[in-house]
Amino acid sequence: MxxxxxxxxxxxxxxxxxxxxxxxxxxxxxxxxxxxxxxxxxxxxxxxxxxxxxxxxxxxxxxxxxxxxxxxxxxxxxxxxxxxxxxxxxxxxxxxxxxxxxxxxxxxxxxxxxxxxxxxxxxRDDVAIYNSIPTAEGMIMMAIEHTDYTIHSSRVMVVGFGRVGNTVANKFAALGAKVSVCAKSIMDLARITELGHTAIPFDQLHNYTSECDLLINTVPAQVVTKDAIQHLPPHGIIFDLASNPGGTDFDYAKQRGIKAILAKSLPGIVAxxxxxxxxxxxxxxxxxxxxxxxx
Amino acid sequence: MxxxxxxxxxxxxxxxxxxxxxxxxxxxxxxxxxxxxxxxxxxxxxxxxxxxxxxxxxxxxxxxxxxxxxxxxxxxxxxxxxxxxxxxxxxxxxxxxxxxxxxxxxxxxxxxxxxxxxxxxxxRDDVAIYNSIPTAEGMIMMAIEHTDYTIHSSRVMVVGFGRVGNTVANKFAALGAKVSVCAKSIMDLARITELGHTAIPFDQLHNYTSECDLLINTVPAQVVTKDAIQHLPPHGIIFDLASNPGGTDFDYAKQRGIKAILAKSLPGIVAxxxxxxxxxxxxxxxxxxxxxxxx
Amino acid sequence: MxxxxxxxxxxxxxxxxxxxxxxxxxxxxxxxxxxxxxxxxxxxxxxxxxxxxxxxxxxxxxxxxxxxxxxxxxxxxxxxxxxxxxxxxxxxxxxxxxxxxxxxxxxxxxxxxxxxxxxxxxxRDDVAIYNSIPTAEGMIMMAIEHTDYTIHSSRVMVVGFGRVGNTVANKFAALGAKVSVCAKSIMDLARITELGHTAIPFDQLHNYTSECDLLINTVPAQVVTKDAIQHLPPHGIIFDLASNPGGTDFDYAKQRGIKAILAKSLPGIVAxxxxxxxxxxxxxxxxxxxxxxxx
Amino acid sequence: MxxxxxxxxxxxxxxxxxxxxxxxxxxxxxxxxxxxxxxxxxxxxxxxxxxxxxxxxxxxxxxxxxxxxxxxxxxxxxxxxxxxxxxxxxxxxxxxxxxxxxxxxxxxxxxxxxxxxxxxxxxRDDVAIYNSIPTAEGMIMMAIEHTDYTIHSSRVMVVGFGRVGNTVANKFAALGAKVSVCAKSIMDLARITELGHTAIPFDQLHNYTSECDLLINTVPAQVVTKDAIQHLPPHGIIFDLASNPGGTDFDYAKQRGIKAILAKSLPGIVAxxxxxxxxxxxxxxxxxxxxxxxx
Ligand SMILES: NC(=O)c1ccc[n+]([C@@H]2O[C@H](COP(=O)([O-])OP(=O)(O)OC[C@H]3O[C@@H](n4cnc5c(N)ncnc54)[C@H](OP(=O)(O)O)[C@@H]3O)[C@@H](O)[C@H]2O)c1
Ligand SMILES: NC(=O)c1ccc[n+]([C@@H]2O[C@H](COP(=O)([O-])OP(=O)(O)OC[C@H]3O[C@@H](n4cnc5c(N)ncnc54)[C@H](OP(=O)(O)O)[C@@H]3O)[C@@H](O)[C@H]2O)c1
Ligand SMILES: NC(=O)c1ccc[n+]([C@@H]2O[C@H](COP(=O)([O-])OP(=O)(O)OC[C@H]3O[C@@H](n4cnc5c(N)ncnc54)[C@H](OP(=O)(O)O)[C@@H]3O)[C@@H](O)[C@H]2O)c1
Ligand SMILES: NC(=O)c1ccc[n+]([C@@H]2O[C@H](COP(=O)([O-])OP(=O)(O)OC[C@H]3O[C@@H](n4cnc5c(N)ncnc54)[C@H](OP(=O)(O)O)[C@@H]3O)[C@@H](O)[C@H]2O)c1
Incomplete structure (x- = not known):
C-alpha cells in the first residue's frame, strides 16, 4: 500500500x-x-x-x-x-x-x-537539540562578524542552559572563550561547573556583566534587564537567540549605546x-x- | 544563637x-x-x-x-x-x-x-553531578591500570547517559577515545550526537559490543546481558559503576573469560x-x- | 630620554x-x-x-x-x-x-x-601563531557562510600542519568536524594523530579528497592539484588560506565546477x-x- | 628473498x-x-x-x-x-x-x-610523540592516585613544552584542570596561549608555583630548583617525568616536606x-x- x-x-x-x-x-x-x-x-x-x-x-x-x-x-x-x-x-x-x-x-x-x-x-527535544547545533554555529558566525576581537580569549556570558544554551556554551568554550553560564537550577549549575564553565546563579547575572564582552541570551523571558545591561562594558554586545521578541530590554540597550541583536531562525539561514x-x-x-x- | x-x-x-x-x-x-x-x-x-x-x-x-x-x-x-x-x-x-x-x-x-x-x-542532582567528576576520574585510573593499551584511540562504550554516564563519556572522549553511548530517550541520543559521540539506541547495544574495547556501565539495572557480553572481543573489559550489584551478568562474563570489574565508591577512594x-x-x-x- | x-x-x-x-x-x-x-x-x-x-x-x-x-x-x-x-x-x-x-x-x-x-x-613565529587564531576564526566564519550544512559532522581536510594549519585543524575539530590533516614530516603526522585527527601523508592527499566536504589549504605551494580536486564530491568546497596566489589549481576547480575561494588577510578583516x-x-x-x- | x-x-x-x-x-x-x-x-x-x-x-x-x-x-x-x-x-x-x-x-x-x-x-620525533600519549596517561593515573582531590579544577604547572610537555598539558586541560605551561621560546609561549593554557616564561616559574597544586616537569635539566619548590603550597606535589635523574631538586623538596616523585618508563608500564x-x-x-x- x-x-x-x-x-x-x-x-x-x-x-x-x-x-x-x-x-x-x-x-x-x-x-x-x-x-x-x-x-x-x-x-x-x-x-x-x-x-x-x-x-x-x-x-x-x-x-x-x-x-x-x-x-x-x-x-x-x-x-x-x-x-x-x-x-x-x-x-x-x-x-x-x-x-x-x-x-x-x-x-x-x-x-x-x-x-x-x-x-x-x-x-520535540530531539529536534531542538539537533537544531541547537546550526543555531550555535550561526551564533559563532555572528560573533565573528560583529566584533573586532577574536572569540578566543573573549569573555562570554550565556544566559540559560537549556537545549540551545548548553550547546552554545560548549562551542564558545571549544573556541577558547572564557565562558560563564547563568542558570536557575542547582542541577544545571553543577553540570555547568563540570563542563569547565563558570556557573552563575540566575539572580546574580547583573553582578557579572561588567566582566563580559559578549552576552548571549537563550531564555524566552525578559531576563536581560536594565540591571544586567547597565554594567556591560561599552564594547559589550548582546545577542538574543530567544524566540521573538527575545529576552532583552532592547530599548534600554539602545539608550545605553550597547549593540543588541535579535537573531532569528539561524538553522534555516546557516545550514x-x-x-x-x-x-x-x-x-x-x-x-x-x-x-x-x-x- | x-x-x-x-x-x-x-x-x-x-x-x-x-x-x-x-x-x-x-x-x-x-x-x-x-x-x-x-x-x-x-x-x-x-x-x-x-x-x-x-x-x-x-x-x-x-x-x-x-x-x-x-x-x-x-x-x-x-x-x-x-x-x-x-x-x-x-x-x-x-x-x-x-x-x-x-x-x-x-x-x-x-x-x-x-x-x-x-x-x-x-x-540530590547537584551532588550526583559533582560526584560524577571524581567517579569519572576513578574510572579513568582503573582503565589505565587494567589495560595494556592507551585510552587514546581505544573504543569505549558507555552504557547510560545519566549524571555519571554523561561525565564519563565526555572525559574519555577528551582523552582521545572513540566513545559510543547507549541510551533510551531520543533527547539523550540527540545530545550524545551533538557532543560528538556515537549514539546507540538502548536495544541495539549487543550489535555494537563486538567493536568495543572497554564497556562501562552506569545503569543500575541488568542491562549488560549475555547478548551484549558475548560479542565483546577477548581483550574487551567491563567496568560496572552502577550501585551494587551493578548491571552486568558477571557470571556470564566470567564464563566467557571476559574481565568484569564492579567499581564502588570511587569518589571517596580517589578524591x-x-x-x-x-x-x-x-x-x-x-x-x-x-x-x-x-x- | x-x-x-x-x-x-x-x-x-x-x-x-x-x-x-x-x-x-x-x-x-x-x-x-x-x-x-x-x-x-x-x-x-x-x-x-x-x-x-x-x-x-x-x-x-x-x-x-x-x-x-x-x-x-x-x-x-x-x-x-x-x-x-x-x-x-x-x-x-x-x-x-x-x-x-x-x-x-x-x-x-x-x-x-x-x-x-x-x-x-x-x-616571526610568535606573531604567526597568534595571528593563526583570527585566521582560523575567519575560516570558520567563511565555512559557515559558504555551506548549507553544519561544520559539526562535516568532513574537513586541512592541507599543511604549520602554524596556521595546526590551529585551523584544532578549531574545526573543536566544533565537531571530522578532521583529517595532510602533512609531510613524520613528526607532524604523529602529532596530528595524538591530537585525534586523521593523519594523511602528503603524497596520499588525492586518495582522500573523495571523502571530504571542505578542503582547506594552508601550504604556500601548488599542492591542491588536479589529482586532489577531481575526486572532491560535487558539493565539496575549497578554501585557500595560503598567501597569494594560494596553493590551488583554481582554473581546474572552476572547470570541474568546484567552488574555490582564496581568502586573504583574515586577521585584519575579522579581528x-x-x-x-x-x-x-x-x-x-x-x-x-x-x-x-x-x- | x-x-x-x-x-x-x-x-x-x-x-x-x-x-x-x-x-x-x-x-x-x-x-x-x-x-x-x-x-x-x-x-x-x-x-x-x-x-x-x-x-x-x-x-x-x-x-x-x-x-x-x-x-x-x-x-x-x-x-x-x-x-x-x-x-x-x-x-x-x-x-x-x-x-x-x-x-x-x-x-x-x-x-x-x-x-x-x-x-x-x-x-625519533615520531616515536617520541606517539610515546608521549601513554606517558601522559601514566601521568594522569599517578595524579589521580597520589592526590586526594580531583584533576578537574586543580591547578597544574607543566614545565617544558616539548613532545611530552605538549601532550601532558593538553590531556590535563581536557580533564578540566587549570593548566599553565612554562617554556622558553616565544613560539612555544604563543602556541601555549593559543591552546588555552596560561603561558609562563621560563625565568618566571618561581613566581607562579605558589598558585599550583601539581607541578609536572618534563625538562631533562635542573630546572625545578629551590626557588620554584619553596613557593609550592604544602599539599603541592611534584611529578618529574624527565629522564633519570629528573630535573628536580629532590633533596630540597624532601627537606621542605613536598612530595616529589620521579616517574620512569611510563609507556612500558601503563600501555x-x-x-x-x-x-x-x-x-x-x-x-x-x-x-x-x-x-
Ligand atoms: N534564534 C534561533 O535561531 C533559535 C534556534 C533555536 C531555538 N531558539 C529559541 O531559543 C530559545 C531557547 O530554546 P531552547 O531549546 O534552549 O529552550 P529550553 O531547552 O526550554 O531552554 C530554555 C532555558 O531558559 C530557562 N528559562 C525559561 N524561562 C525562564 C525564566 N523565566 N527565568 C529564567 N530562566 C528561564 C530554562 O531554565 P529552566 O529549565 O531551569 O526552566 C532553560 O534553561 C527558545 O525561545 C527557542 O525558540 C532560537
Ligand atoms: N561507582 C561509583 O563510585 C559511583 C559513583 C556515583 C554513582 N554511582 C552509581 O552509578 C549509577 C548511575 O548514577 P547516575 O547518577 O548517573 O544516575 P542517573 O542520573 O539516574 O542515570 C541513570 C541512567 O541509567 C538509565 N537507566 C535507568 N534504568 C534503566 C533501565 N532499566 N534501562 C535502561 N536505562 C536505564 C537512565 O536512563 P533514563 O534517564 O532514560 O531512565 C539514566 O541514563 C547509580 O547506580 C549510582 O549509584 C556509582
Ligand atoms: N589568509 C590569511 O588570512 C592568512 C593568515 C595567516 C597566514 N596566511 C598564509 O598561510 C600560509 C601558511 O602560514 P603558516 O604560518 O602556517 O606557515 P608555516 O608555519 O610555514 O606552514 C606552512 C606549512 O606548509 C608546508 N609546506 C610548505 N611548502 C610545502 C610543499 N612544497 N609541499 C608540502 N608542504 C609544504 C609546511 O610543511 P613543512 O614544515 O614540513 O615544510 C608547513 O606545514 C602562508 O602562506 C601565510 O602567508 C594567510
Ligand atoms: N617518564 C617517562 O615515562 C618518559 C616518557 C617519555 C619521555 N620521557 C623523558 O621526558 C623528557 C622530555 O621528553 P621530550 O620528548 O618532551 O623531549 P623534548 O621534545 O626534547 O622536550 C624537552 C623540553 O625541555 C626544554 N628544555 C631542554 N633543556 C632545557 C633547559 N636547560 N632549560 C629550559 N628548558 C629546557 C625544551 O625546550 P626548547 O625546545 O626550547 O629547548 C623542550 O621544551 C626527556 O627527558 C625524556 O627522556 C620520560
Missing part, C-alpha cells in the same frame, strides 16, 4: 527534506507551492493547491512556521496564496497527521476540530541542508512507527 | 567535610566516632556517643552509607560500636535535620516515626578531599537556607 | 596598535596618513609626511603590507600619497628600526642600503583589534629590549 | 612488537631471551643466543634500554645472561641494522667499530601493547624503506 504525503509550502530547508523523503519506499509525494523552484525534483508531482485531494493524504507537511492566524502558509518558492481553512482541514482523513514546526491558536483549533493529529516538530535533514529524519521515523502501528 | 551539629561516624571524606563546616559562623560541632583520628581537629568536641545530647542538636550528619538495617553506623576512625535506635531518634528535636548519603528501610522508618527530616545527599568539599558545600547551603527560614 | 615613534600608514588594525603604543612611557608618537580618521587620538601628533623629521625617529612603523615595489605605502585613513624613497630612508638614523609585516625586494634593498634594521613582524594588539605586544617587547640594550 | 630478524631480549612491549612483526611477509624471526615466556609464539624460532647466526641477520632488535656499559642486555623473559661483545658485533653483516631505544658509549662504540647502522628509536605497536610500526616502516632501497 502506498503512502501519500503532501508538502505544502516551505523554505530552503524543505528542499533537503523533500530529497530525503524521496528515499521512503512506497511513498508518493505531492509538492504544493514549489512552482517557482528552479531545479525541480524528478519524479515528484508539482500539484496545484486546488487539485490536491487531501482526503487521500496520510501526512501533510506544513512550513516550519505553520500558518498565520488566518491559515495562510508561507510559500517561498511560489507566488500562490495558500489558505488552509477549517473546511480544508475537515476534508482531511481522520488518520492523517499534520507536521509543522510551531503552532498557534488557529492551527490548534482547526486541527482539533477536524480531529487530525498535529505534530510540532520544533517542540538549510542540515536543518532539512534533521526534520526529515524525525518525520521518517514517525511515519515508520505510524505505519507499524497501523498494520 | 549558636547552631549545634553532630557528625556521627564517616570516612576520609568527612575530614574535609568537618574542616569546611568549621568555617560556619556561630556553630558548635560535636564529633562522635573520630577518637582514633591521628591528627585531631583543634577547637572541636570529641564526644562519646553516650554523652551526646541529641535533643540539643540542630543537625546530625551520618556517614554517606547511612546506617545498616539495624541502625549501626560505620565509624572508620573509631572502634566504638554506635547504634542509632528508634529511641535515640525519638530523642531528637522535631526541627532537627539528619543528613545521610543514602537511606534504607530502617532509616526511613525511624526518621519518619520520630518526625525528623532526612536529607539524602547522594540523591576524598574533593568529595568532602562537595558534601560540605551542599550541607552549608542547606543549613543556611534553613536558618533563614527559621528566623 | 624620550623615544620617538612614527606610524606611517596602516589599516584598522593600526588603530588598536596605536592605542596600545600610547601606553609606552616616555614615548612620542607621530601619526602620518591618519588625517581622515573620524575619531582622532587625543595627545598624538598628526603629522604631514613632509614635516616628519625622520632622523629623530627611533622607530618607524610601516603598514603590514610594507611598501609596493616603488616605495608607496597603503594609507587607508588618508588620501595622501606617501612614497618612501631611498633618499628618505637615507635620512633615517642608523640606530632606527623599521617595522613592517612583510617585505619585498624594494624594501629589502633600501633598508639595507641605508643600514637600518628591518623587522618583518609576520615572519582588527586583536590583530593590532598582537602587533603592539611584539613591537612593545622589541622596543623594550632595544632600549635595555642601548642603555 | 627472505628477511631475517633477531629479537634479543626485551620486556612486555616486545610481545606486541613481535606479534606485529609476524605480519611482515617473507620474514623469519628468531627470538633470543624469551625462553621463560608462558605463552609462546607459534611459528617463531626460540633460539639460544649461542646458536644465533648473526651474519645472516638483516636486522637485530635490542631491548629499548639497549645494553649496559659492558654490552649485557636486559632479558625479562629469560634467565640467560646475554652479552653483546665487540667480537659479536664484528660478526654482523655490514648491511645489518641494529634497533635500540637508547644508546650509550659502549653501544655507540661497538656499532661504529663494526660498521653497522644503529637506530635509536626513542630519539605495553600500545608501546610495542608504536615501535613495531616504525621498525616495519624502516625495514620496508630499507628493502626498497636495496632492490
Amino acid at each position: 502506498t503512502q501519500q504525503i503532501a508538502v505544502i509550502g516551505g523554505d530552503a530547508r524543505y528542499l533537503e527534506l523533500i530529497r530525503q523523503l524521496q528515499a521512503l519506499p512506497d511513498t508518493t509525494i505531492s509538492l504544493v507551492g514549489f512552482d517557482k523552484l528552479e531545479q525541480g525534483f524528478t519524479g515528484l508531482n508539482q500539484t496545484d493547491f486546488a487539485d490536491l485531494e487531501q482526503r487521500k493524504m496520510d501526512a501533510i507537511i506544513l512550513p516550519i512556521t505553520g500558518t498565520d492566524s488566518e491559515g495562510y502558509v508561507e510559500t517561498v518558492f511560489s507566488d500562490q496564496t495558500i489558505q488552509l481553512t477549517s473546511e480544508w482541514f475537515d476534508g482531511l482523513n481522520d488518520t492523517a497527521v499534520v507536521f509543522t514546526g510551531i503552532s498557534n491558536q488557529y492551527l490548534d483549533a482547526v486541527s482539533e476540530a477536524s480531529n487530525v493529529e498535529l505534530i510540532l516538530l520544533l517542540s 538549510p541542508k542540515t536543518s532539512g535533514k534533521i526534520l526529515a529524519d524525525v518525520i521518517k521515523q514517525l511515519l515508520l512507527e505510524r505505519e507499524e502501528k497501523i498494520r | 549558636t547552631q549545634q551539629i553532630a557528625v556521627i561516624g564517616g570516612d576520609a571524606r568527612y575530614l574535609e567535610l568537618i574542616r569546611q563546616l568549621q568555617a560556619l559562623p556561630d556553630t558548635t560541632i560535636s564529633l562522635v566516632g573520630f577518637d582514633k583520628l591521628e591528627q585531631g581537629f583543634t577547637g572541636l568536641n570529641q564526644t562519646d556517643f553516650a554523652d551526646l545530647e541529641q535533643r540539643k542538636m540542630d543537625a546530625i550528619i551520618l556517614p554517606i552509607t547511612g546506617t545498616d538495617s539495624e541502625g549501626y553506623v560505620e565509624t572508620v576512625f573509631s572502634d566504638q560500636t554506635i547504634q542509632l535506635t528508634s529511641e535515640w531518634f525519638d530523642g531528637l528535636n522535631d526541627t532537627a535535620v539528619v543528613f545521610t548519603g543514602i537511606s534504607n528501610q530502617y532509616l526511613d522508618a525511624v526518621s519518619e516515626a520520630s518526625n525528623v527530616e532526612l536529607i539524602l545527599l547522594l540523591s 576524598p578531599k574533593t568529595s568532602g568539599k562537595i558534601l560540605a558545600d551542599v550541607i552549608k547551603q542547606l543549613l543556611l537556607e534553613r536558618e533563614e527560614k527559621i528566623r | 624620550t623615544q620617538q615613534i612614527a606610524v606611517i600608514g596602516g589599516d584598522a588594525r593600526y588603530l588598536e596598535l596605536i592605542r596600545q603604543l600610547q601606553a609606552l612611557p616616555d614615548t612620542t608618537i607621530s601619526l602620518v596618513g591618519f588625517d581622515k580618521l573620524e575619531q582622532g587620538f587625543t595627545g598624538l601628533n598628526q603629522t604631514d609626511f613632509a614635516d616628519l623629521e625622520q632622523r629623530k625617529m627611533d622607530a618607524i612603523i610601516l603598514p603590514i603590507t610594507g611598501t609596493d615595489s616603488e616605495g608607496y605605502v597603503e594609507t587607508v585613513f588618508s588620501d595622501q600619497t606617501i612614497q618612501l624613497t631611498s633618499e628618505w630612508f637615507d635620512g633615517l638614523n642608523d640606530t632606527a628600526v623599521v617595522f613592517t609585516g612583510i617585505s619585498n625586494q624594494y624594501l629589502d634593498a633600501v633598508s639595507e642600503a641605508s643600514n637600518v634594521e628591518l623587522i618583518l613582524l609576520l615572519s 582588527p583589534k586583536t590583530s593590532g594588539k598582537i602587533l603592539a605586544d611584539v613591537i612593545k617587547q622589541l622596543l623594550l629590549e632595544r632600549e635595555e640594550k642601548i642603555r | 627472505t628477511q631475517q630478524i633477531a629479537v634479543i631480549g626485551g620486556d612486555a612491549r616486545y610481545l606486541e612488537l613481535i606479534r606485529q612483526l609476524q605480519a611482515l611477509p617473507d620474514t623469519t624471526i628468531s627470538l633470543v631471551g624469551f625462553d621463560k615466556l608462558e605463552q609462546g609464539f607459534t611459528g617463531l624460532n626460540q633460539t639460544d643466543f649461542a646458536d644465533l647466526e648473526q651474519r645472516k641477520m638483516d636486522a637485530i632488535i635490542l631491548p629499548i634500554t639497549g645494553t649496559d656499559s659492558e654490552g649485557y642486555v636486559e632479558t625479562v623473559f629469560s634467565d640467560q645472561t646475554i652479552q653483546l661483545t665487540s667480537e659479536w658485533f664484528d660478526g654482523l653483516n655490514d648491511t645489518a641494522v641494529v634497533f635500540t631505544g637508547i644508546s650509550n658509549q659502549y653501544l655507540d662504540a661497538v656499532s661504529e667499530a663494526s660498521n653497522v647502522e644503529l637506530i635509536l628509536l626513542l630519539s 605495553p601493547k600500545t608501546s610495542g605497536k608504536i615501535l613495531a610500526d616504525v621498525i616495519k616502516q624502516l625495514l620496508l624503506e630499507r628493502e626498497e632501497k636495496i632492490r
